[in-house]
Amino acid sequence: MYPVYLRKTDDRRDFVRSVVKEFWALLCEAESVFIKPNIVSYEPYPTTTHPDALAALLELLPNSRVVVGDGPAFDAGSADKLLEQHPLRDVCREFGVPLVNLYKLGMESRASSRGFSVKLSTYPTKFDLVISLPVLKEHMVCGITGALKNQFGLLARFERIKMHTGIKNIHRSIAELNAILTPDLLIVDAVETLLAAQEVRHGGHRTRLGYMLAGVDPVALDSVGVRLLAEVDPDMQGVKPEDIPHLQHAIKYGLGNPKPQTAHL
Known part of the structure; x- marks a missing residue:
């Protein structure tokens, strides 16, 4: 069982190099890799994935x-x-890699073991390995967005509308989505974060946090993320992972460890 690898740093490239070295046994077997960044909107980092995080990963996957x-x-x-x-x-242009619009690649309905169905892109399942590049932020609806919430980008538009309007429970949906499709490796950027909301256009306030995290367990990563956000937001102090609704569902479904060990990388 891997721990959550944590480093206090603002050097994304060096951290990503260390992650690739640590997980080389996993990465070297993959002939094809799908990378899922956070591109929730047109806003740059920290709303969306920092270019350095993606570039560092791409330069280490040449084969x-x-x-x-x-x-x-x-x-x-x-x-x-x-x-x-x-x-x-x-x-992506620099490395000759396609950046694709998942909305255009077909959507399918998939159900969890509990029979909870969502319509999502199954395009990532065509690859040997899926790597997720979330940004740790606060979220005005979900409390936080990070490892688990980054999977939201796989959903069909109408699914998202149903969740944001309450037709479907958004918190359970995030957990069930992760039960259906889980990345093989996650590298979470918390060098900077947004407080109060997940985008500047929604009222998010840019704040330095100063960490990078990585691991294979999204529940563990988000549980550590809750603790890190408390360092810069007094309102998060005393908040436990199970106080975040989608994390609560994910813990209940056994999707990961809310009390992980951390290791310096």
Whole structure:
């Protein structure tokens, strides 16, 4: 069982290199890799994944067929235009890697073992390995967004609308989504964060936090993330992982460890 690897740093590239070295036995077997950044909107970091995090990963996967992809928020405008203009597009061009719009690659209904069904992109399942690159932030609906919530970018537009309007429980949906499709490796950027909301356009306040995290357990990563956010937000002090509704569901479903060991990397 891997711990949560944690480093107080602002050097994303060096941390990613260390992660790749630590998980090389996993990575070296993969002939194809799908990378899922956070491209929720047109806003740059820390709303979305920092270009350095993606670039550092791409330069260390030269022998794999790599595709980067996401489905931006349904209220963020044209997904094609957004992806074309986002800073991560330049990184993908530099490395000759496609940046794909998941909305255009077909959606399927999948159900968890509890019979909870969501319509989502199954495109990542075509790859040997899936790596997620979330940003740790506060979220005005979900409390926090990080490892678990980054999977939201796989969902069909109408699924997201149903969740944000209360037709479907968004918190349970996030947990069930992770039960259906889980990344193989997650590298979470918490060098900077947003407090109060997940995007600047929604009222998020940019704040330095100063950490990078990595691991294979999204529940463990988000549980550590809750503790880290308390360092810069007094309102988060005393908050436990199970106080975050989607984390509570994920813990109940046995999707990970809310009390992980941490290790310096």
